Amino acid sequence: KQEVTQIPAALSVPEGENLVLNCSFTDSAIYNLQWFRQDPGKGLTSLLLIQSSQREQTSGRLNASLDKSSGRSTLYIAASQPGDSATYLCAAPDTGRRALTFGSGTRLQVQP
Amino acid sequence: DAGVIQSPRHEVTEMGQEVTLRCKPISGHNSLFWYRQTMMRGLELLIYFNNNVPIDDSGMPEDRFSAKMPNASFSTLKIQPSEPRDSAVYFCASQRGQGRDEQFFGPGTRLTVL
Numbered sequence: 001k002q003e004v005t006q007i008p009a010a011l012s013v014p015e016g017e018n019l020v021l022n023c024s025f026t027d028s029a030i031y032n033l034q035w036f037r038q039d040p041g042k043g044l045t046s047l048l049l050i051q052s053s054q055r056e057q058t059s060g061r062l063n064a065s066l067d068k069s070s071g072r073s074t075l076y077i078a079a080s081q082p083g084d085s086a087t088y089l090c091a092a093p094d095t096g097r098r099a100l101t102f103g104s105g106t107r108l109q110v111q112p
Numbered sequence: 113d114a115g116v117i118q119s120p121r122h123e124v125t126e127m128g129q130e131v132t133l134r135c136k137p138i139s140g141h142n143s144l145f146w147y148r149q150t151m152m153r154g155l156e157l158l159i160y161f162n163n164n165v166p167i168d169d170s171g172m173p174e175d176r177f178s179a180k181m182p183n184a185s186f187s188t189l190k191i192q193p194s195e196p197r198d199s200a201v202y203f204c205a206s207q208r209g210q211g212r213d214e215q216f217f218g219p220g221t222r223l224t225v226l
Contacts, residue, residue: 030214031211031212034214034215035207036217041222042218042220043203043217043218043219043220044203044205044216045217046214046215046216049214051170051212053158059138089155091155091215093211094157097157097168098143098160098167098168098207098211099145099157099160099171100145100147100155100157100215101170102154102155102156103154105154
């Protein structure tokens with residue numbers, strides 16, 4: 001059964017900093033990995049989907065990497081802004097299933 | 113595209129009552145997922161459908177929960193009878209293709225059972 005772990009659980013940084021969020025997963029036989037953003041009391045917004053054949057995926061100030069062999073993914077946020085404050089969730093397909101297994105998230109606070 | 117649509121957005125009910133949550137997936141998506149989010153357990157899959165057929169319902173907590181997908185544009189999740197421990201946010205998500213595509217989530221239904 002897939003297990004997804006995210007560290008740190010919470011992060012507070014001043015505006016403008018570059019930061020890295022970490023995600024690890026136990027079953028490396030995944031075909032993709034997805035990063036989401038969740039604002040308080042809101043739904044999940046898909047940020048990036050990385051296929052197993054890719055090593056990186058970029059969208060604006062966000063860059064996600066995937067290393068299947070080590071069971072790790074990172075989400076890099078460049079030049080952070082207060083509007084980036086949210087919880088970031090990493091999700092990988094469950095072993096042998098199409099359902100996603102989610103990490104517990106990293107709660108990010110960007111101070112103005 | 114309007115995205116995944118869920119209704120109601122909020123539901124407050126009393127223990128023992130029947131609750132029905134509704135979902136309209138993105139047009140053209142052939143997979144639909146129901147997830148539940150709680151503080152204690154995070155996000156967990158309840159059930160998913162492919163081409164309107166339930167494929168995996170191993171996450172459905174007990175017989176009080178049932179889900180249907182009568183057509184490609186509509187699904188329901190029913191809880192009967194509801195209990196206070198069912199209080200959570202219920203998300204519906206849809207996906208196109210055979211699993212290598214993004215899952216898109218609806219805004220969720222926040223359920224409170226008193």
